Structure formats: structure tokens, C-alpha cells
């Protein structure tokens with residue numbers, strides 16, 4: 001059963017220019033697809049279309065079917081804002097490159113995390129039980145001293161910690177599909193691999209579907225099993241990580257393989 005089924009997705013500007021053309025892919029529960037391509041290839045727009053969050057003036061055509069937790073498939077293309085609101089969170093959530101986009105600078109992190117937890121578990125969750133749920137959610141993303149983090153404001157913790165909080169907020173909704181758009185690009189290399197390892201474990205534990213977006217094929221190959229290569233808004237190649245990294249066919253994919261930063265470790269992982 002596919003959690004996400006995208007068929008012939010085309011994203012057009014008001015002026016009639018296609019930024020994404022006829023892209024198709026699907027992701028089953030527990031599967032992970034990497035969307036890889038250079039800057040401007042259409043990765044983020046594809047993710048935004050899946051969330052029904054395209055910038056004003058842009059339109060999507062084709063089909064984006066999202067199936068969450070045994071519910072019948074919901075069509076995102078052309079859905080009303082009300083229908084989309086019902087799907088965001090429970091069906092799909094997204095983690096962006098910059099966690100500050102998801103966090104309110106003026107609110108304590110615990111209060112922010114409480115919102116999706118209460119949306120998921122009911123407004124009756126409050127007081128000590130709510131505090132416990134917040135700390136458990138922070139603990140699940142391996143944040144030390146969850147009590148202190150819950151009382152902090154976003155600027156009082158590090159970039160890596162903020163991305164963990166953003167991940168905790170996304171997971172609090174228990175989504176069927178998690179979209180991660182360059183979630184580690186803004187982090188330094190050590191923190192990046194820690195967050196990737198965490199993401200890997202959290203997705204595996206929950207049998208979630210993962211759509212992972214990055215310009216870096218090495219990063220994509222560390223967390224996904226299949227890859228779709230985008231160039232100028234079109235899919236040029238797709239296949240298993242082992243095939244794409246080991247036997248790239250399209251010249252553009254070959255370039256991506258060549259420029260992947262930690263290619264050796266990516267290959268090591270595939271060989272393992």
C-alpha cells in the first residue's frame with residue numbers, strides 16, 4: 001500500500017512556465033525515497049505541492065494521492081484548504097532546512113511542542129501530563145535535559161538541537177509520511193551525521209514513509225533506499241540507491257555521483 005502516490009505532477013507558474021514537469025513516484029509505508037538534484041531542480045516545490053503549500057500563483061496538476069493510517073486515499077491536487085488542514089500533521093508533515101521556520105522565536109519550546117501533542121492526543125492533555133508528554137517527545141529525539149529545553153526559547157539552543165525539536169514537533173503528529181527537505185544542510189558535518197542517524201532510527205521505529213530531499217547524493221544514500229534524480233523539473237533517472245550510486249546511467253546523475261561529498265562512506269554503506 002502506497003502512502004504517497006504522485007502521478008504526472010506538473011507545477012506551473014502564473015506566466016505558464018513549468019517548473020516541475022510530469023514527475024511520478026510513490027512511497028510505501030516504511031519505505032524511503034530520496035529526491036536529489038541541483039539547486040533549482042524542483043525538489044522543494046515538489047515537497048510543497050505534496051503538502052498543498054505551493055506559493056501563491058503556482059498551480060499543480062496531475063495527481064498526488066496521500067493515504068494515511070488506513071483512511072481512503074486523499075487527493076491533494078485541487079483539495080480545499082479545509083481538507084488540506086485535515087491532512088497536514090496526521091497524514092504528512094515536513095521538516096525544513098532551517099528549523100527556525102517551524103519555530104516561533106517568542107514562545108518557549110515546550111509550549112510549541114504542546115500544540116501538535118494536544119492536537120494528536122486531545123485538548124484534555126494538560127498540566128503535569130502535558131509536561132511529561134513534552135519531555136518524552138524531547139527525549140525521543142535524544143535531547144539531553146528535556147526539562148531545560150522545554151523552558152528555553154529557540155535562540156537559547158544550538159542549531160542541531162533546534163532541528164531535533166523541529167523533528168520532535170513533526171513526529172508528535174505521528175504522520176504516515178515525513179518529508180525532510182535538506183534537514184541537515186545548515187548543520188556542521190558532525191551534527192549532520194548525528195541528526196541523520198536519529199532520523200534513520202525514528203523513521204524505522206515508526207514504519208513511516210520518508211521523502212528525503214537533498215542536493216547531496218551521499219546524504220540521500222545514507223538514509224534512503226530509492227532515489228529519484230531531478231533536473232530542471234524533470235525526472236531523469238530513478239532506482240535503488242545501489243544502482244544510482246554504483247551504475248548511474250544519465251550524465252547528470254554521473255555528475256552528482258562524482259560531486260557527492262562523502263561518496264566513499266556512501267559506497268561503504270551500500271557494500272555493507
Ligand SMILES: Nc1ncnc2c1ncn2[C@@H]1O[C@H](COP(=O)(O)OP(=O)(O)OP(=O)(O)O)[C@@H](O)[C@H]1O
Nearest residue numbers: 013019037038039040041042043044045046055215
Ligand atoms: N515562489 C517562487 N516563485 C517563482 N519561482 C520559484 C518560486 N519558488 C521556486 N521557484 C523556481 O522554481 C524552480 C525550482 O525551485 P525549487 O526550490 O523547487 O528547487 P530546489 O531543487 O528545491 O532547489 P533549492 O535546493 O535551491 O531549494 C527554480 O527555478 C526556482 O527559481
